[in-house]
Amino acid sequence: MDDMDISFAVLGPLEARVDGQRVSVGPARQQCVLAALLTDANHAVPIPTLIERVWDDQQQRPASTLYTYVSRLRRLLDGAEGVELRHHSGGYSLSIDPLQIDLHVFRGLVREARAADDPDQAIKLYDQALELWRGEAFGGPSTDRG
Template identity: 50%
Template sequence: MTVEFALLGSVEARVDGRIVDLGHARQRCVLAVLLVDANQVVSVDQLVERVWADRHPQRVRNTLYGYLSRLRQALAIAEGADIVRRSGGYVLDVEATAVDLHRFHDVTARARAAARNEQDEQAATLFGQALGLWRGSAFAGLDTPWINALRDAVDQERIAAELDHTDVRLRCGHHSGLLAELSARTETHPLDERLAGQFILALYHCGRPADALHHYQRIRLLLAEELGCDPGLPLRRLHQQILTTDPALNVPATVPAAGRAPGPAPALVPRPLPASPPVP
């Protein structure tokens, strides 16, 4: 029976598509800690600290052993997933691709490699697959200092993947399909200059240069009011390029496939893609 684990949303386990009862939040937190470090030994002290923080570690060890026993029973029907006692702690033996968090890391790494090799359509597809794994806030329903810090780090990885995904979609010429999404995201993150640049570029290539310039002025004023600074060099350069209708904003049109009408030239977006922030 095939098992799949989900951390990018509520913590879940499915065996052949059926949800496994993992118990209450604290017990699911134990499983989440093991899944984050899948196939690596996690010491008892680490488990106690990550799940209970500083709440009387000596008193919770018996409780921990009970949780581990019940999780073993819950996963007994699954093939390819087992919680094993090892010297120094416990390890959850499982195929890494069975855990959505690790699958997200793997697919985004392949997407960035494709982008570096100028395979933007493939990169866009891979980024879409990686982001499609998310079902909500990571580790939803769990609340410990360690989980909360990890959630913040993983959320930053998701945001970085979204930005990289947008870059390759812009280079592929998907400007009109991005407008609504970028408009909503700029409302949520009004001071994000990279995101603002993507929205401005999409507006420009959709034939809305006045709106593009208006949004530049908007973020320029926001940065001045909120942070007391001007836009960075990349955003200022983009603003100047739009003012002068710089042809460097366009990638030279490629020869269209037989029988296919040529589409608009995609935007030139800088290729260097930032690495994801490390997971603690």
């Protein structure tokens, strides 16, 4: 899978597409780990923050499970051009072009719309941003089952 084109959508149920084809990103909690990394793309997310975002207080050993999910996500991303899941002291980051994630494309379009001098251009940009939404952001499986 060398030089594969990968993109992610979180403005609705989490989706990953490789070369235009939808691919599975694993069980619910693994999807939550990926969603947390996508939200904070190109920034280190501390392990305690990832655990807090993904698990409730009932989970016995979230750290070891987190490492398993990160390992699986690395395999998923292996060969994706310009994408790397990196370990940092006490956390992880997903190195990726923000244009590969609909959330960041949305934010960019909204920024452009706000800065536009022409109201018609602003409306066009807002419309493009709204078209990215496919449902409730980060919708999908509940972590109660993952």
